[in-house]
Every structure is written in structure tokens, then in C-alpha cells.
Amino acid sequence: MNLVRRNFLRKLLFAKNKQDNTTLVCIFLRGGADTLNFVVPFGDDDYYRLRPTIHIAAPVKNKLESSVRLNDFYALHPKLSPLYPLFREGRLGMVQAVGSDNTSGSHFEAQDQMEHGSSEEKDLGSGWLGRHLRLHNDEHKKAISAVAMGTTIPECLRGAPNINVIQNLGDLKIQTASGNSKSAIDAIAKMYGNQANVLNQQGKDTLRLLEKIENLQKNNYTPENNAEYPQTKFGNELREVARIVKAQLGLQVACVDLDGWDTHFFQGQESGLQANNIDVLAKGLAAFDADLQSYRSSVTTIVMTEFGRRVYENSSMGTDHGRAFTFFALGDKINGGKVIGKWPGLDYDEEQQGPGGLKVQYDYRSVLSEILTGALHSPKIAQIFPGFKSQKVGLVN
Numbered sequence: 001m002n003l004v005r006r007n008f009l010r011k012l013l014f015a016k017n018k019q020d021n022t023t024l025v026c027i028f029l030r031g032g033a034d035t036l037n038f039v040v041p042f043g044d045d046d047y048y049r050l051r052p053t054i055h056i057a058a059p060v061k062n063k064l065e066s067s068v069r070l071n072d073f074y075a076l077h078p079k080l081s082p083l084y085p086l087f088r089e090g091r092l093g094m095v096q097a098v099g100s101d102n103t104s105g106s107h108f109e110a111q112d113q114m115e116h117g118s119s120e121e122k123d124l125g126s127g128w129l130g131r132h133l134r135l136h137n138d139e140h141k142k143a144i145s146a147v148a149m150g151t152t153i154p155e156c157l158r159g160a161p162n163i164n165v166i167q168n169l170g171d172l173k174i175q176t177a178s179g180n181s182k183s184a185i186d187a188i189a190k191m192y193g194n195q196a197n198v199l200n201q202q203g204k205d206t207l208r209l210l211e212k213i214e215n216l217q218k219n220n221y222t223p224e225n226n227a228e229y230p231q232t233k234f235g236n237e238l239r240e241v242a243r244i245v246k247a248q249l250g251l252q253v254a255c256v257d258l259d260g261w262d263t264h265f266f267q268g269q270e271s272g273l274q275a276n277n278i279d280v281l282a283k284g285l286a287a288f289d290a291d292l293q294s295y296r297s298s299v300t301t302i303v304m305t306e307f308g309r310r311v312y313e314n315s316s317m318g319t320d321h322g323r324a325f326t327f328f329a330l331g332d333k334i335n336g337g338k339v340i341g342k343w344p345g346l347d348y349d350e351e352q353q354g355p356g357g358l359k360v361q362y363d364y365r366s367v368l369s370e371i372l373t374g375a376l377h378s379p380k381i382a383q384i385f386p387g388f389k390s391q392k393v394g395l396v397n
Contacts, residue, residue: 021248021250021251021252021298022252022298022299022300022375022376022377023245023251023252023253023254023295023298023299023300024129024252024253024254024300024301024302024371024375024376025241025253025254025255025256025288025299025300025301025302026129026156026253026254026255026256026301026302026304027256027257027258027281027285027301027302027303027304028111028115028154028156028255028256028257028258028304028305028306029258029261029281029303029304029305030107030111030257030258030259030260030261030305030306031107031259031260031261031262031263031305032107032110032261032262032305032306032307032308032309032321032322032325033261033305033308033309033325034261034263034267034274034308034309034319035305035308035325035326036051036308036309036311036326036358037054037055037056037077037267037269037274038076038077038080038278038326039070039074039075039076039077039094039096039326039339040055040056040058040067040074040075040076040077041073041074041343041346042056042057042058042059042067042073042074042075043072043073043074044073044343044345044346046311046345046346046347047311047346050311050312050313050346051311051312051313052313053269053313053317054267054268054269054313054317054318054319055269056075056077056078056269056270057269057270058075059075065078065270065271066078067270068080068081068084070087070339071338071339073343074339077270077275077278078270078275079270079275079278079279079282080278080281080282081282082282082283082285082286083282083285083286083330086286086289086330086336087336087337088337089336089337090335090336090337091289091296091330091331091332091334091336091337092328092329092330092334092336092337093328093329093330093334093335093336093337093338093339093340093395094326094327094328094329094338094339094340095326095327095329095339095340095341095362095367095393095395096324096326096339096340096341096342096343096344096361097324097325097326097341097343097344097358097359097360097361097362098304098324098325098326098327098341098360098361098362098363098364098367099307099308099323099324099325099357099358099360099362099363099364100113100114100119100120100307100360100363100364101119101120101121101360101363102114102120102307103120103323104120105307105321107262107306107321110306110307111155111306112155114304114306114364115127115128115154115155115156116128116155116156116158117131117156117365117368117384117385119387119388122387124386125158125159126158126159127154127155127156127157127158127159127160128156128365128368128384128385129146129156129157129160129253129255130156130157130158130159130160131159131383131384132253132372132376132378132384133145133146133157133160133161133162133252133253134159134160134161135378135380135383135384136376136378136380144162144164144172144244144249144250144251145160145161145162145250145251145252145253146160146162146163146164146251146252146253146254146255147163147164147165147166147241147244147251147253147254147255148163148164148165148166148254148255149166149167149237149240149241149254149255149256149257150165150167150237150257151165151167152165153165154255154257156255157253157255160253166240167237167240168236168240169240169243169244169247172244221239221243223239223242223287223290223291224290224291224292224293224294225290225291225293226290227286227287227288227290227291228283228287229283229284229287229288229291230279230280230283230284230287232280232284234256234258234280234281234284235280235283235284235287237256238256238284238285238287238288239287239288239291241254241256241288242288242291242292245292245295245299246292246295252376258277258280258281258284260273260277261274261277261305263309263318263319264314264316264318264319264320265316265317265318266316266317266318267313267317267318267319281303285301285303285330288301289301289330296331296332297332297333299331300329300330300331300333300334300371300375300376301329301330301331302327302328302329302330302368302371303327303328303329303330304325304327304328304364305325307321307322307323307324307325307357308322308323308324308325308326308357308358309321309322309357310322310348310356310357311346311348311356311357311358312356320356321357322356322357322358323357323358323359323360324344324357324358324359324360324361325358326339327362327364327367327395329371329395329396331375333374333375333396333397334375334395334396334397335394335395335396335397340393340394340395341361341362341393342361344358344359344361345359346358362391362393363388363390363391365385365388365390366390366391366392366393367393367395368385369381369384369385369388369390370390370392370393370394370395370396371395371396372384373396374395374396374397375396
């Protein structure tokens with residue numbers, strides 16, 4: 001049995017099977033998502049003037065494929081309509097004009113800075129979620145504190161004491177030469193006799209948890225509440241995160257990526273390249289929320305990107321790299337049903353703000369700070385974002 005699997009067993013040994021674990025699901029839209037077409041400022045005429053061929057039409061009552069009115073100024077892209085009920089219920093909220101001080105326009109630099117939770121001038125070696133978990137993770141009580149869906153560790157989790165990089169729940173089983181993990185479970189069972197001591201009880205708890213994972217893998221998973229995940233990599237990964245949450249193994253953080261947002265060419269409107277991605281995002285989030293209905297009080301989901309796009313369309317009917325974006329958050333702890341933040345307008349000054357992007361009103365660390373303190377009950381923000389003074393956002397109840 002290799003070191004990784006031994007460490008996994010060690011975490012299971014001390015796991016607490018509780019339903020009150022708090023879980024943060026962090027979804028990163030890689031490529032710089034054009035959130036101006038997610039949350040459409042139909043109340044600003046400049047939006048239509050600057051985007052003559054890629055704008056999203058203003059909401060029209062009872063019109064199919066119309067944008068969905070949120071208030072007298074904003075509407076949702078029609079492909080985001082599965083999320084409208086969550087907004088109406090007050091559990092989905094948005095923060096307008098979130099961003100960093102990075103003006104490079106580089107995907108790599110902007111993602112790296114945001115995932116490390118740093119400023120452009122100060123590089124931090126670890127990730128913001130890695131620091132959070134290191135400071136607030138009692139690893140002897142958490143079997144699986146952090147999961148990254150995919151094949152690599154995201155920078156935001158760098159420095160975390162316990163990371164599991166998986167593609168599905170099957171990656172969590174004990175690997176043996178014969179492929180029969182039950183033989184390994186039986187071997188572990190023989191290590192513990194009938195003596196009534198603490199270690200013996202913890203060993204039995206470990207076996208129960210291993211058997212629970214085995215059963216989850218054997219049985220076909222049926223999402224609850226008629227949730228229908230999109231048949232995509234993103235949908236499958238959210239489905240696996242939901243299964244891990246329900247397994248009650250102490251999951252604190254799950255990271256999921258959704259790529260394909262670098263829409264320089266033929267971005268589209270209500271249909272097209274971007275709309276297809278938005279459709280996957282919305283259907284995945286709606287299914288995830290429905291599936292975890294019984295766990296909504298303890299699961300918070302955030303959606304972020306490295307930067308938004310320029311406020312005007314380019315000559316290829318797309319958008320180039322910009323600045324601020326709209327931050328999404330979903331959960332019972334979220335002060336939802338509103339778009340937080342003053343609309344900055346679509347004026348831009350390339351010398352002051354970078355190349356034609358929406359002006360940044362909220363530093364992304366202010367938003368993440370509220371998520372950490374309000375949803376994850378983290379009291380050590382100064383150590384997670386050193387040297388940063390947060391501004392009040394009002395995203396978390």
C-alpha cells in the first residue's frame with residue numbers, strides 16, 4: 001500500500017461522521033468569462049451601443065429565449081434561467097465589478113495571483129484556500145478536507161495539509177495489486193480484535209467509512225429531487241462532489257474548473273459559443289443545488305473567473321481581455337436575490353484601468369473574506385490575506 005493510500009487511511013481513522021460539516025465549493029471559469037453577458041445591464045444604453053452584434057436582448061415578457069429580468073436594470077442571460085428560482089428564493093447572489101489589481105491581461109498571471117490570494121506587488125507561495133485549511137483544519141478530525149476534481153492540484157489549494165485530486169469517487173478507494181479492495185478492508189479488520197479501547201473503536205469507524213465508500217461505488221448513484229446533471233465533464237464532477245458531501249467524510253473545500261471562456265471570436269448572443277458554456281454552468285449548478293437540498297445549510301458555492309472582458313466587442317464579434325467581472329455565490333448563508341454593488345458604468349480609461357474593462361469596485365479578496373468569515377466561520381482572515389484591508393460587501397447574511 002503506497003504512502004498516499006496510507007495517509008488516506010490515517011485521515012479516515014480519525015474522521016468524524018457528522019452532518020454539520022461546512023463545505024465550500026469553488027468553481028473557477030478559466031479563460032476570463034464575459035459576465036457582462038451573464039448579468040445583462042439592459043438599463044444602460046451604452047451596453048447596446050458598444051456591443052452591436054453580441055449583446056443580449058432586454059427582457060420581454062413571455063418571450064421564449066428572452067433574458068430574465070432581475071430588476072429594472074439587470075437581467076440574466078436566457079441560458080442562466082435555471083438559476084432564476086434560486087435568485088428569487090434569496091439564496092443566489094451576485095457582486096458586480098469584482099477584480100484584482102492585475103492589469104497584465106495575462107490569463108496565467110491573473111489566475112495565479114487570484115488563486116494565491118495576493119496583490120500584483122506581493123506574491124504569496126501558497127493558495128488562499130490552502131492557508132485557510134492549514135489554519136482551520138483539525139486534520140485528525142477530517143477524513144477528506146479538500147478535493148480537487150481533475151488531475152492536478154489548483155494553485156488555490158497549495159499548502160493545504162490534505163488534498164485529494166480525483167476524477168471520480170472511485171479514486172478514493174484503497175488500491176491493491178489484485179484490484180480487490182475488499183481484501184484490504186478484511187486485512188485491516190483483523191488488526192482490531194474485540195478489545196474495548198479507543199483505538200479499536202476508531203478502527204471500526206474507519207472500516208465503516210471504507211465500506212460506505214465501497215457501497216457508494218458499487219451502487220448506481222441516483223441524484224435526489226429529480227436533479228439532472230448535464231452529461232459533460234463539469235456536470236459529472238459536480239455530481240461526484242455531491243456524492244462526497246453526502247458521504248459525510250469531513251469535506252471542507254471542493255474545487256471544480258470549467259474551461260472555454262476565452263471568447264475572442266464569434267462569441268454569440270442568446271445562442272453560440274458562450275451560450276453553450278453558460279448552459280452547462282447553469283444546468284450543473286441547478287442540479288447540484290437540487291441534489292443537495294438536505295445539505296443546503298452547510299454547502300456554499302462560489303463562481304469566479306480571473307478577469308472579465310472588454311466592455312466593447314472586437315472586429316471578430318468577440319471580446320478581448322478586460323478587468324472586472326460579476327462574482328456569483330449560492331447557499332443558505334448568502335444574502336441573495338440582489339446584485340450587490342453600484343454600477344460603475346461602461347466608461348473606461350485605458351491608462352488608469354487597463355484595456356477597456358469594467359472598472360473594479362470590489363477587490364476579490366474582500367468578497368472571499370466575507371465568504372470565509374460568514375459561511376466558513378474563519379476568524380483568521382489577516383493570516384489568509386496578509387496585509388490586506390477588506391471592504392464591506394454584504395454578500396453573506
